[in-house]
């Protein structure tokens with residue numbers, strides 16, 4: 001009817017306080033500025049490293065052993081050492097962390113005081129500085145009476161302790177993301193709680209667990225402090241070849257080279273940083289790929 | 299208006315031959331008594347509908363019948379729920395065993411994130427059933443759930459690709475694959491459109507030949523269409539605590555409940571006068 005008066009205008013227009021009001025625009029601008037500053041720092045950092053390291057970005061860096069000549073020296077044992085240590089760390093921390101998370105999330109009674117205490121402490125442990133885990137491992141090693149601390153397994157142990165809380169927390173989150181209806185559906189068919197975890201909940205959570213674990217491992221990969229404490233700062237002329245083998249890692253090698261007075265070693269340190277960055281980026285890309293490709297959308 | 303109950307294939311005897319009988323069942327969540335003093339018998343190879351206003355404890359009663367309540371912290375059942383002469387809450391009775399005999403279909407279709415085939419095969423596999431030919435069992439279960447023709451060419455595909463109605467029938471197929479005796483359904487059609495609902499109702503009529511079905515529904519017409527017997531529950535404030543506790547008001551054949559209920563509250567609820 002044409003005589004009807006509308007209290008709302010027919011045409012849709014600007015809303016007060018809407019998406020393009022001045023306040024909202026200013027807020028957006030502030031957000032963009034923050035993002036810009038953060039990204040700028042990252043880009044400058046990477047650019048400086050790349051520019052400095054490029055002259056030594058060569059095959060010798062990957063293939064040679066460290067030596068007195070900065071033009072010839074390479075990071076071969078450090079790269080292999082990092083791989084050994086990280087693989088060992090993963091083998092120790094992931095099964096333990098996942099099992100702990102399954103217990104806390106699926107079986108433990110959340111009202112039980114002891115369980116609440118454990119839970120709270122897992123949260124706290126995730127915030128403990130890395131060096132503390134180095135000290136902890138150091139005292140464990142001393143208690144065992146080992147004189148030679150420079151072993152892959154000892155370094156890996158400190159890093160495993162470091163990332164264990166992170167793995168527990170991210171695994172619990174992944175388990176929590178699996179809808180309760182899936183568990184109920186399984187239990188209503190006469191599956192036991194353990195069967196339900198093994199056949200439904202855990203497989204559904206694997207992408208989340210993998211993503212969390214890879215990110216935790218990439219933190220461990222970049223960590224130097226606990227390993228320095230555990231005698232990781234050594235001059236190696238051989239490839240690490242076992243759990244009891246001596247080792248050094250990339251962050252330690254970089255630390256070592258950058259504390260030398262000669263400029264040639266600083267170039268070398270920058271080049272080794274590029275290797276470390278490349279490894280980290282590869283791991284993080286893998287994590288993102290797994291998340292996008294396999295994560296179940298419920 | 300006269301309702302017809304022609305869908306019913308056989309004459310009902312006055313008292314059902316019970317497959318599950320509840321005696322003085324009280325169900326608590328912590329200190330809160332959600333359901334009080336329920337005594338009723340669920341007939342074998344019959345469809346029993348549980349109706350009543352929201353919060354009167356229909357789901358609570360239903361979940362207590364196959365010990366799904368055990369999963370809720372603080373939930374507790376008092377009284378006797380007898381299944382083949384055994385109280386399912388007796389010490390020696392394993393909840394897992396109970397759930398294998400008394401299956402459950404949920405309100406929201408909840409297929410597993412697996413293939414259609416694996417969804418069906420899951421129950422028999424975990425329960426260690428001796429299955430000579432899993433393909434055959436899967437096909438039979440899907441046929442019995444009236445889903446076979448729609449999915450026979452995509453058994454290896456994810457169950458998530460099915461429509462809501464198909465997913466719900468898959469959940470029914472999954473339940474009958476473990477060959478239970480009783481199937482509990484908690485508002486199985488509330489997330490479905492009328493056509494999918496009709497399919498499930500038809501399916502229930504067929505399944506009734508082999509299973510006892512107990513269904514919670516908010517849909518009066520649905521109860522009238524499918525159920526042999528209907529139990530009407532309501533929530534009453536208890537004198538002692540003031541809690542709103544669910545009670546069984548009336549239990550009879552569906553025809554009696556809908557045509558000539560004995561209790562005024564039933565009458566009011568059925569005719570939509572419930573406040």
Ligand SMILES: Nc1ncnc2c1ncn2[C@@H]1O[C@H](COP(=O)(O)OP(=O)(O)OP(=O)(O)O)[C@@H](O)[C@H]1O
Pocket residue numbers: 327332350351352353354355356357358359370544
């Ligand atoms: N997990 C739970 N913990 C505590 N109280 C609960 C829980 N589930 C249900 N209740 C309470 O028990 C009573 C009965 O709930 P129930 O879900 O059985 O009702 P219902 O008849 O199924 O309702 P609806 O028709 O809305 O599904 C309600 O007062 C409810 O608040």
Ligand SMILES: [Mg+2]
Pocket residue numbers: 356357358484514
């Ligand atoms: Mg309910």
